[in-house]
Amino acid sequence: MDFTSTRSKKNGTSNSNDSDGRDSRAVVRRRPPTIAELLASTSSTLATIMFTWTIIRQYCPHDLRQYLHRYLNNFIDYIYPNPYVRIAIYEFVGERLNRSKAFAAVESYLSTKLSDDAKRLKAEVGDNKNNFSLNIDEYEKITDEYENAEFWWTLSKISGSAKKSTSLYPEPDRRYYQLKFHKKHRNLVTESYLKHVLKEGREIKVNRRQRKLYTNGTGNRWTIHRQSTMWSEVYFEHPANFDTIAMDPEKKQEIVEDLLTFRESKDYYARIGKAWKRGYLLYGPPGTGKSTMIAAMANLLNYDVYDLELTAVKDNTELRKLLIETTSKSIIVIEDIDCSLELTGQRKIKKEESSKDEEKVKEKEKLIKEHLKREEEEVKSRVTLSGLLNFIDGIWSACGGERLIVFTTNHVEKLDPALIRSGRMDKHIELSYCTFQAFKVLSKNYLNIETHELFEEIQDLIKGAKITPADVAENLMPKSRQEAAENSLRRLIRSLEELKRAAEIESTKEEKRAEKSKESPKSIAVLESVD
């Protein structure tokens, strides 16, 4: 049987054989195409596709184009089943196109996942103005691993011109992060991976941000993202920290522990059904470090500070608005709360009147008169005590969570007990006159010395002396670049001696006054007996 001829017939070739008995035309047909031929045919196919696409883009209506695109994708999926799922997180969302918090969180999260081989990066000055932050640029890919599963992220965009716009202005590009993963990880993504990305991203963002000091009362209203805000802001750059605060080390440690425990207690507060906030009352004479401690607290916890000037708040409604605008991870400070006399005056005076202590009543009346006079001069603040109490523990105070409320005062005895009861002001911290322990911290800060032969003398003098850390600091501060530490210490000794002398004079005066007051009732008694 002639197999050759049969195959030749099947191939539709003639029977003309070469010298080896093979079909020469069949050999020519089976030759693999050369690279040049391949390139030529590919480029011609590509050119045809491009040409067709250009025609479609130009002449085909936008809706039809989208329709074609969708069906083409479905068709491709049908031929080559795709096991991957994609999730897009757009930069601007909602009708007002606010910047998506999820997008910002993903952005921060991915900035920590940059691989060494990433080629397209972008550098931006982020919230922290002192630092560049690096992130992936468009179409760069990042691979992330979570619970042994792989995830791929890319930053893409939908070109604005690709969308039909009815507005006169061209549509801007819409950027989005695309998350791609195998469909078998779908549950993992929806149940935990996305939550993990959001949580980590937010934390990274908060830790990196340049902290701010907000204040009301300057009269300036700022506009952020087209919304006017009642707070003005500056960068918060106070250098205070707990290492440089002069106070009893045990007390200091207790405060630090309290603050750190608060920061870590989100779940605890949720469990006991309490808003995640804590009130601190700092009290003590002027210059004992109350404001400095607030700055140290903010630096320790990495919180923003809202310095609320109560006398500049028109009424309770404005107070509530201000509160609502504060963000999480912040300290709301009301300094010198006793000076907002509206909150302390009337309620207390009634109690005093009943207590027949004439001297105290007179003193209070004098204070109220002074206050009324000042009120006439100043713009009147109509914030009431109940308004302030609502501010501290009303339902609005729970918005945002993770907030400290700090009051400072020089006269704790003037405050209404309702204002400072536990639950409102949870921790009362007294900052008082400088002790020897506190002095040692200041001498380390200001002179960089931990021990000196004059320390013993200072220890004796400082015991019971009413000198504030601010005064000690002022004495220790070198007055010229060449001044030796010893000079500063001697200056402090002189001040302490002066204070001691003044205190002695004062106490002898006091004694004399006491003696006189003892004598006077006697003379009255003598007169009565004569009668």
Ligand SMILES: Nc1ncnc2c1ncn2[C@@H]1O[C@H](COP(=O)(O)OP(=O)(O)OP(=O)(O)O)[C@@H](O)[C@H]1O
């Ligand atoms: N305990 C302290 N530790 C370190 N420095 C202190 C301390 N107390 C006061 N100082 C220094 O004294 C200055 C004044 O302190 P600060 O403003 O904190 O006092 P204050 O208690 O807030 O006073 P006021 O009641 O008048 O507001 C600060 O600049 C700080 O350097």
Ligand SMILES: [Mg+2]
């Ligand atoms: Mg202060």
